[in-house]
Amino acid sequence: MSDVVIKVENVGKQYHLGKVGTGTIANDLNRWWHIARGKEDPYLKIGSVNDRTSKSSINDIVWAVKDISFEVKQGEVLGIIGKNGAGKSTLLKILSRVTAPTTGDIKVKGRIASLLEVGTGFHPDLSGRENIFLNGAILGMTQKEIKSKFDEIVDFSGVERYIDTPVKRYSSGMYVRLAFAVAAHLEPEILIVDEVLAVGDAEFQKKCLGKMKDVSGQGRTVIFVSHNMAAVKGLCTQGIILRNGNLMFSGDAESACSSYLGSSMQLAGDSLIDRKDRQGTGSIRIEELFFIGKSGNVLNTLISGEYAKLIFKYKKIVIGSIKPLFIGITIRNDSDVIQTVIATDELGISVEIEKEDGLIEVEIPEVLLRGGMYSVTFQISYKANQMASHEIIDRVENAMYFQVERGDYWSVGNINRPTGYLQQASIIFK
Amino acid sequence: MQQKQDWDLVIKPKNKWYDIDLAALWKYRDLLLLLVRRDFVAVYKQTILGPLWLFIQPIITSITFTVIFGRLAKMSTDGNPPILFYMAGITLWTYFADCLTKTSNTFIANAGVFGKVYFPRLIIPLSVLVSNLIKLGIQLLIFLIVWIYYLNSASQTINPHWEYMWLIPVLIFMMAGLGLGFGILISSLTTKYRDLTFLVGFGVQLMMYASSIVLPISSMPPKVKAIMLFNPLTSIIEAFKFIFLGSGSFEGLWLVYGFGFMVVIVSIAIIVFSKVEKSFMDTV
Numbered sequence: 232m233s234d235v236v237i238k239v240e241n242v243g244k245q246y247h248l249g250k251v252g253t254g255t256i257a258n259d260l261n262r263w264w265h266i267a268r269g270k271e272d273p274y275l276k277i278g279s280v281n282d283r284t285s286k287s288s289i290n291d292i293v294w295a296v297k298d299i300s301f302e303v304k305q306g307e308v309l310g311i312i313g314k315n316g317a318g319k320s321t322l323l324k325i326l327s328r329v330t331a332p333t334t335g336d337i338k339v340k341g342r343i344a345s346l347l348e349v350g351t352g353f354h355p356d357l358s359g360r361e362n363i364f365l366n367g368a369i370l371g372m373t374q375k376e377i378k379s380k381f382d383e384i385v386d387f388s389g390v391e392r393y394i395d396t397p398v399k400r401y402s403s404g405m406y407v408r409l410a411f412a413v414a415a416h417l418e419p420e421i422l423i424v425d426e427v428l429a430v431g432d433a434e435f436q437k438k439c440l441g442k443m444k445d446v447s448g449q450g451r452t453v454i455f456v457s458h459n460m461a462a463v464k465g466l467c468t469q470g471i472i473l474r475n476g477n478l479m480f481s482g483d484a485e486s487a488c489s490s491y492l493g494s495s496m497q498l499a500g501d502s503l504i505d506r507k508d509r510q511g512t513g514s515i516r517i518e519e520l521f522f523i524g525k526s527g528n529v530l531n532t533l534i535s536g537e538y539a540k541l542i543f544k545y546k547k548i549v550i551g552s553i554k555p556l557f558i559g560i561t562i563r564n565d566s567d568v569i570q571t572v573i574a575t576d577e578l579g580i581s582v583e584i585e586k587e588d589g590l591i592e593v594e595i596p597e598v599l600l601r602g603g604m605y606s607v608t609f610q611i612s613y614k615a616n617q618m619a620s621h622e623i624i625d626r627v628e629n630a631m632y633f634q635v636e637r638g639d640y641w642s643v644g645n646i647n648r649p650t651g652y653l654q655q656a657s658i659i660f661k
Numbered sequence: 662m663q664q665k666q667d668w669d670l671v672i673k674p675k676n677k678w679y680d681i682d683l684a685a686l687w688k689y690r691d692l693l694l695l696l697v698r699r700d701f702v703a704v705y706k707q708t709i710l711g712p713l714w715l716f717i718q719p720i721i722t723s724i725t726f727t728v729i730f731g732r733l734a735k736m737s738t739d740g741n742p743p744i745l746f747y748m749a750g751i752t753l754w755t756y757f758a759d760c761l762t763k764t765s766n767t768f769i770a771n772a773g774v775f776g777k778v779y780f781p782r783l784i785i786p787l788s789v790l791v792s793n794l795i796k797l798g799i800q801l802l803i804f805l806i807v808w809i810y811y812l813n814s815a816s817q818t819i820n821p822h823w824e825y826m827w828l829i830p831v832l833i834f835m836m837a838g839l840g841l842g843f844g845i846l847i848s849s850l851t852t853k854y855r856d857l858t859f860l861v862g863f864g865v866q867l868m869m870y871a872s873s874i875v876l877p878i879s880s881m882p883p884k885v886k887a888i889m890l891f892n893p894l895t896s897i898i899e900a901f902k903f904i905f906l907g908s909g910s911f912e913g914l915w916l917v918y919g920f921g922f923m924v925v926i927v928s929i930a931i932i933v934f935s936k937v938e939k940s941f942m943d944t945v
Contacts, residue, residue: 238668324776324942325672327778327779328672328779329775329776329777329778329779329942330942331672331673331674331940334674335674336671336673337671337672338668338670338672339668339669340667340668340669341669342669343670345777345778345779347776347778348778351774352778354699354703356702356703356706356707357699357702357706361699364695365695365696365699368691368696369692369774369780371689371780373691374691374694374695397706
């Protein structure tokens with residue numbers, strides 16, 4: 232098959248930490264001398280743990296991405312998923328030729344256009360019209376192409392009235408809309424998009440997503456980076472996961488998303504006690520968190536409509552009782568969208584913890600979530616009085632992940648659809 | 662192996678030193694034109710006189726030189742009317758100086774754009790060359806007006822060498838080449854070590870005095886003259902004055918040397934530039 236349009240082979244990119252300038256000229260000469268004699272770069276140590284976030288690394292060299300290999304076929308929409316610092320942006324920069332890789336190579340078939348930012352090269356003093364042409368040319372369009380699409384671009388941006396006004400007088404929303412409109416009308420065979428969709432109001436975002444869908448629908452190849460799982464799922468056909476600069480997973484978008492959550496879940500599985508990403512004073516700490524069923528058995532998977540009990544095992548470090556306490560539990564779906572919240576103050580429950588350790592049991596008579604993967608974020612806080620703000624005692628984001636299996640909640644013999652929560656409703660015909 | 666030919670583009674850690682993609686430059690020619698347009702439109706937005714400034718600048722410089730060097734310091738102008746003499750030097754010199762200073766910060770000034778989108782980086786310095794060429798055209802026009810005035814006035818003696826007139830475009834081309842060469846070389850070197858940016862300002866000033874703009878080469882002792890001629894700009898400026906004013910010395914061999922110098926510096930500069938452009942984003 233020769234419909235592979237991008238072939239990435241063993242791509243790596245290395246950065247030097249610290250200042251460029253004083254002291255580096257000697258290193259530079261030394262390195263140059265070694266390479267000139269055909270020796271290895273003396274400052275390039277391979278085999279050390281590649282963790283960009285750890286501060287105690289001995290090396291002043293870091294691999295932003297390392298040994299990445301994947302292929303993209305024509306017409307595919309590839310989502311690149313990863314946490315901050317996983318190397319997504321570096322990979323995009325290499326793909327869009329802003330910077331060269333340190334190792335490996337990338338082979339590309341067709342014209343690439345990259346959108347790492349909207350409005351690149353906009354000149355504040357020029358009018359919207361002039362900037363459309365300039366920006367279009369920077370992105371690789373010819374003047375003829377821009378001219379033929381000019382009306383479409385203006386229409387899409389919705390800034391028709393201000394098209395002859397210098398863009399420095401635009402509101403930031405107008406500016407971004409105009410900039411995206413130009414970018415959206417590029418017609419490359421391969422489009423590389425960074426999280427530019429995080430701009431504009433909801434309506435405009437929807438328009439952009441729609442436009443991107445159009446692009447991919449025309450048999451063009453798109454590479455898309457986002458934190459937004461819903462967008463990745465909705466748009467992409469394929470997905471890869473990066474972690475600490477390494478390729479963790481490559482496959483279809485759906486399984487990439489769940490694998491991403493799975494890998495975070497693994498992180499959560501490190502057991503709650505060991506989690507380092509806690510917030511709060513820590514005078515009370517939740518040490519374990521799990522679901523049990525009616526008979527007291529630990530549940531790994533919940534079933535829609537059935538009973539479950541969420542158990543918090545806590546330990547109090549300070550002496551004496553703390554009150555008034557508030558406990559909040561947030562349940563998010565796999566697109567990181569909040570599905571529901573359970574809060575003690577809302578339920579009218581006043582909380583007081585006296586014992587040094589014990590259990591907090593949250594009883595859920597019927598799980599009203601549809602099938603899918605969900606996460607639990609909890610927060611225990613203290614509030615001295617009505618006016619005071621919450622003082623966080625213990626809070627862990629995505630402390631636990633759990634799966635909900637689709638059930639037959641309405642008892643009609645039909646399995647419920649996935650996604651969302653179950654809404655009680657009756658339908659009457661009149 | 663057979664598939665290898667199918668790829669339109671291969672992104673590699675390093676390119677071969679001679680790997681300069683002229684086809685890509687040509688493909689982006691529209692961008693070059695738009696950048697030139699931007700240079701003109703943007704600079705004179707919100708000014709009252711607008712493009713008139715293009716005329717005012719060289720006239721004022723020439724008058725200043727005439728007053729300071731001609732009237733006050735009474736320096737030799739090879740028997741030419743001072744204003745014409747200085748104008749001849751300044752016109753060509755300004756082109757070189759502008760090209761050099763504006764291209765010498767290509768990478769630093771455009772880091773924002775370069776960091777986000779790819780296009781052949783050479784487009785930017787080339788657009789500087791072209792937009793300055795238009796400015797040069799305007800200044801040349803002013804010079805020609807003054808020149809024609811003196812040509813027709815009986816009291817002054819200027820003897821243009823019409824037979825060498827065809828050399829003028831070559832001289833301009835050489836100036837452009839030298840400006841571009843030095844400019845992008847400096848720009849490539851400053852991505853990592855900024856020191857050179859401080860030198861550019863007064864380096865250009867110094868070079869002006871070492872290029873027979875102010876002092877004609879004929880008024881110098883032979884030793885200094887020989888040294889001056891190693892500066893390729895000297896022979897270009899002298900040739901320019903020789904052709905239009907009939908004064909100055911026309912050193913054919915030095916002109917050939919200047920041309921060779923220009924070709925070498927441009928080649929080196931482009932090779933260094935295209936090497937640096939691949940990864941300068943990491944250091945700039």
